[in-house]
Amino acid sequence: MDAEARLQQDDTRRRWALALPAVTIITLFSILPLVLVVVYSFLTPGDFGNVKWQLSFEGWFGVLFERDIFDDTVSFSDAHLTILGRSVALSLATTFITLVLGVPTAWFIATRPARQRAFWLFMITIPFWTNLLVRTIAVQEMIRSEGVFNSLFLWLRVIDAPIQMMFTNFAVLLGMAYVFLPLMVLPVYAAIEKFDFRLAEAAYDLYASRLYCARKVILPIVRPGIIAGSILVFIPSLSAYVTPRIMGGGKSMMLGNLIEMQFGQGRNWPLGAALALTLTALVLVALVWYTRLTSGKRKDV
Numbered sequence: 001m002d003a004e005a006r007l008q009q010d011d012t013r014r015r016w017a018l019a020l021p022a023v024t025i026i027t028l029f030s031i032l033p034l035v036l037v038v039v040y041s042f043l044t045p046g047d048f049g050n051v052k053w054q055l056s057f058e059g060w061f062g063v064l065f066e067r068d069i070f071d072d073t074v075s076f077s078d079a080h081l082t083i084l085g086r087s088v089a090l091s092l093a094t095t096f097i098t099l100v101l102g103v104p105t106a107w108f109i110a111t112r113p114a115r116q117r118a119f120w121l122f123m124i125t126i127p128f129w130t131n132l133l134v135r136t137i138a139v140q141e142m143i144r145s146e147g148v149f150n151s152l153f154l155w156l157r158v159i160d161a162p163i164q165m166m167f168t169n170f171a172v173l174l175g176m177a178y179v180f181l182p183l184m185v186l187p188v189y190a191a192i193e194k195f196d197f198r199l200a201e202a203a204y205d206l207y208a209s210r211l212y213c214a215r216k217v218i219l220p221i222v223r224p225g226i227i228a229g230s231i232l233v234f235i236p237s238l239s240a241y242v243t244p245r246i247m248g249g250g251k252s253m254m255l256g257n258l259i260e261m262q263f264g265q266g267r268n269w270p271l272g273a274a275l276a277l278t279l280t281a282l283v284l285v286a287l288v289w290y291t292r293l294t295s296g297k298r299k300d301v
Contacts, residue, residue, distance in 0.1 A: 034280075041273035049267040059270030063278055080258070080275075087254040088282075090169060091237035094176045095184075098233050099226065101177075102184030106225075109185075110192035121189070124182050132179060136246045139175045140166065167249040175247040176237050183236070184229040191225025231290045235283050255279050 041059045044052040066077040109120040127135055142148045145162040153159045165171055195218065203213040241256035248254070253261075255275065262272030 037273045037276055041270055041277055043270050045268045045270055049263075049269065051269050056270065059268075059274040062268070062271045063274050083253050083255060083258050084278075086169065086252065087238055090173055090176065090254065091234050091240075093173055094180060094237040095230050095234045097173070097177045098181045098184040099230060102181060102229060103188055103222075103226065106185050106188035106192055109189050110195075117193075121186075124185050127179075127182060132242050133246075135179055136175050136243050139178050140171075140246060143171060143174065166247065167251045169248070169252050171247040172244050172252045172254070175243040176240055179243055180233045180237060183232040187229040187232060188222065188225040191222045191228075195221050227290060227293060231286060234286055238282060238286075239279055
């Protein structure tokens with residue numbers, strides 16, 4: 001027994017030794033920065049940025065509330081609540097648009113002959129070869145006042161003057177939908193590729209309608225890919241910074257832009273840290289929902 005115990009201890013030490021580099025990297029570059037952000041959120045803002053090492057809850061208070069500078073009355077922070085609502089709404093809308101466009105695209109690719117699928121997947125993944133900033137500017141060139149769309153509409157005499165599309169929620173939504181569409185297509189494609197189409201043929205042979213076959217036969221098998229794609233789109237959309245900054249300007253800010261402004265122009269690091277942790281909490285809620293949903297489906301199976 002002693003020899004077996006020593007062997008187990010040696011095996012445990014060896015496993016920890018092999019995992020030590022990964023644990024060290026995760027601790028230094030993930031856990032410690034997060035702990036630092038948590039600490040900063042409970043400190044007092046410095047006069048010119050940074051923080052004063054004095055305990056304060058003003059950072060968390062400022063996430064949802066604000067004090068009047070004259071009579072010190074407390075009210076909800078309309079600006080922060082508006083930005084929070086816009087961030088969630090645009091992220092959900094982006095997820096919905098990419099879902100509507102991504103599922104048919106993934107179905108088209110998965111139903112092509114095997115030799116053609118690689119080409120279509122290559123076309124889908126090409127945008128990832130370029131920087132996010134370049135892709136966003138490309139969309140900007142399409143919808144700006146002198147861009148492709150307005151020039152085409154003016155040439156066709158559909159409009160008399162350029163349509164102001166830049167620096168609106170529409171511009172931010174269009175930019176994020178374009179940027180994150182591949183993140184929806186690829187997981188859905190992976191799920192559809194595993195689908196045995198003989199099941200659909202069997203359903204048709206049993207006089208099932210197309211709608212019933214899609215709802216009862218195809219959707220349950222493809223659902224994990226749809227859920228995974230939705231999470232992959234929703235989370236980066238919620239924390240997006242570059243696309244809202246370029247496409248929305250200062251008129252359609254999102255949470256990422258608000259956090260950057262607090263660490264930059266606002267010089268209120270505790271509030272920025274509290275907002276960053278609020279964003280992290282929203283992401284965790286989405287991940288917990290995804291985990292419970294997928295685990296529940298596995299239990300049903």
